[in-house]
Amino acid sequence: MATADGGVAVLDPALRQKYIEERNKRLRPEGITQFLKLADSTQFKYLQEDPWVDHAAFNAKPPPVSDGDDIKFLVMGAGYGGLLFAVRLIEVGFRAADIRLIDDAGGFGGTWYWNRYPGLMCDVESYIYMPLLEETGYMPRFKYAYGTELREHADRIAAKWELTGKTLFRSRCHDAEWDDVAKRWILHITEHRGPAEPKREIRLKAQYVYVATGILNAPHIPRLPGFDQFKGQHFHTSRWDYKITGGSDLDWTLDKLKGKTVGIIGTGATAVQAIPQLAKWAKHLYVFQRTPSSVDVRGQRPTDPDEWTNKIASTKGWQCARSENFNSQLVNAPISEDLVDDGWSHTLSYCGVIGGPGIVSPDNIPEHIAKLHEYDLPRAERVRRRVNEVIRDPEVAERLKPWYPAWCKRPTFHDDYLPVFNRPNVTLVDTDGHGVDALTDDALVANSTSYPIDVLVLSTGYAMHVVEGSGSLAQRAGVKVTGRDGLSMDEKWGREGAASLHGMAAHGFPNFFFPGPNQIGATANFTFALSLIASHIATTLAEAERRVDQSDRLTIEVTRAAEEAWTGEILMRSGWFAGVSGCTPGYMNMEGAAVAVQDQMKAARGAFWGEGMLSYVEVLKAWRAEGGLKGFQIDANNVDSNFS
Incomplete structure (x- = not known):
């Protein structure tokens, strides 16, 4: 992305056009009003109740x-x-x-x-x-x-x-x-x-x-025609209902989903974590996607006690120092060692939404955005390449690729999410940016196709007031x-x-x-x-x-x-x-x-x-x-x- 004279080049025109086209598919004239306000809903009052309290x-x-x-x-x-x-x-x-x-x-x-x-x-x-x-x-x-x-x-x-x-x-x-x-x-x-x-x-x-x-x-609930006539079971991920799925928050044995068809709306940060668990137990899982998540490697592992004692927590003030090291890495500040060294600390373009060194004047905005894309492109290409490496079906792989920079949606990291779509009991229903259309008494409608389901899981996020x-x-x-x-x-x-x-x-x-x-x-x-x-x-x-x-x-x-x-x-x-x-x-x-x-x-x-x-x-x-x-x-x- 750098020019011969050391300046910053613009984003490749074809890729820029792809980003614009994918964004425009998802624009809806109703904006935030496409979601219900919980306070105005009687059907979803249960989301204001506490299922865990004694x-x-x-x-x-x-x-x-x-x-x-x-x-x-x-x-x-x-x-x-x-x-x-x-x-x-x-x-x-x-x-x-x-x-x-x-x-x-x-x-x-x-x-x-x-x-x-x-x-x-x-x-x-x-x-x-x-x-x-x-x-x-x-x-x-x-x-x-x-x-x-x-x-x-x-x-x-x-x-x-x-x-x-x-x-x-x-x-x-x-x-x-x-x-x-x-x-x-x-x-x-x-x-x-x-x-x-x-x-x-x-x-x-x-x-x-x-x-x-x-x-x-405040959980987001999409305004879907026909929701009041849906006769299946449903819940929002923020109030997971283990009475419907089986298991508990301490035991993810979702045995009540055996023999059932489950639909989940949403593929954001929560869904990326929950979908692999649903896929293990449901007879069939439909994943309804409006916008694919950017999914990088998680690298989950148990803490090594020796590493903890001798390296991570070995000095007074270690946690503050480690946190400041992480913050420095996110804004591309010079550090001697990346202590956290994970997907986040390698997502240098996230500074586009959290700020970074220098003041950007109106005249410098095009150059600033080009610089952010320069930070982002290696990460974005790596994430899209990983999709190809993991997903066996080329058509499914293409629909799971994110076409936006990291500062636009919170990036996700998971080792088990992408492999889910190789399972025979999982179907990705990509809505090409439009979202789902409606509910009937026993099905969810998307792309003018009806998908019969027994259980609906809403993984539609939260209202950012x-x-x-x-x-x-x-x-x-x-x-x-x-x-x-x-x-x-x-x-x-x-x-x-x-x-x-x-x-x-x-x-x-x-x-x-x-x-x-x-x-x-x-x-x-x-x-x-x-x-x-x-x-x-x-x-x-x-x-x-x-x-x-x-x-x-x-x-x-x-x-x-x-x-x-x-x-x-x-x-x-x-x-x-x-x-x-x-x-x-x-x-x-x-x-x-x-x-x-x-x-x-x-x-x-x-x-x-x-x-x-x-x-x-x-x-x-x-x-x-x-x-x-x-x-x-x-x-x-x-x-x-x-x-x-």
Whole structure:
């Protein structure tokens, strides 16, 4: 791809045209409205229920909060994000006794609590993804941890930092309003106590609120004609129904599928893991594909204890160093050794969606995109070549090849997915980008052909609310957040677009914090970002409280000038992501829908930090080293300081 004079060549015209044609096949005028909103559906209400919880056991215990309690720290979310924030608070000197967590689920783990489908594993190396390994002294069992181990580790973290008895499970906060007289957030929470008991309504006060409810928590359901008349069994992968398939989240013996024909819609990251398990047990499996995944080698293996002790975890600070090494590799920064050395660290073009060194001006966008393709082409050709090597039927192989760069859809890695399509009981139904047409009482219709099925599995992903509506944190969390002067976060972001300082706090919402995802540094390893942000906020709060005598009246709030300055920095770097708009439709570009110019500007305000995670880390370090809490106004009975 390099020219003779050392410049960057454009993508081969024939390949570029292929990418464009494949993208255009998948464009749909309805954009994101091709999916149902769960809140508006009665047929899929079951997706909001918890199939794993033991209500009787919870109801027999004393609750960790009572109506009217005044709490110092209220953390929404008990996945890795919420747990990391609580741990970082404790590490800087705050008391665990002053922290309470709430979560919809019946246990810790977030996405690893809800998702229990067969084949579930993390696609990022467990040695960098599983947080606090060094602090807990835990050695993951595999290079890529399976779901059960990830959930167990969340429990391990909660137990070590004494958070287990401080978490209100089965509960959702639906309203949070700032009381400027009391200097408290007033939160209205509903605890679901199971079908045998009435719900419990709880009103809490909290000095500080942190929202770590995640970004992929609302299952996508396609609007399919005839769904209400389908008489077969069906479920979404996010609520895998082992009563239908047999087996359990601990035992993937799907024996109830023997003699049954199964159809699965979707070939994304979840489906790539679940399809090999379905294929082992179903009489026949139809895989309905709109867009093929990019599937590279996984290389799963058990952890070698000697390698763990003598190389991986042999030095203090090893996990942070290994994570930073991974981040450096993703943005093509010079490193002496690729410590992770896997499919991710060889996907250099993924920086097209997470940012990288340098600022891309409008004039440089064509050259920038060409450079990204230069990074991507060897990987893309290797992935397509692997399809030919694995798949015996040339026609099937052709339909499994991805024709888009790695930054357009999250790449996948699996050793057993492609070989599935050599099995006689598996049929790939490629819809040539159009998707399935409809359901009848006993079949799924695609390409004007009816495929009778007994069981339908929806592997259609999640709504990425960051690209819908206001895109505000409140919208993603399903909470109405009302700050100073009665202004809601949805109203503010809906009118102006994203605005924050460092992607963690916003003007008009005192003592209210969040871990992006807008306006933060990004990496393929999201727990690194969660840990970084949790540490940054905890350190900031500790310093703010150190400056006052009466900390229970303290408020800390981003100034308007500071959030606009940070947003300006985000906009200055947003050109880096110019290649995303031309991608095949997906959650990162609002399913390819046309967007008005003013909405494009709003979306640009909510972009990641365009210079990538390495730069973002250094920006936060420099801000802390300056030591002035610049951009925050601190107010207490004995101090009123503006550090703008």
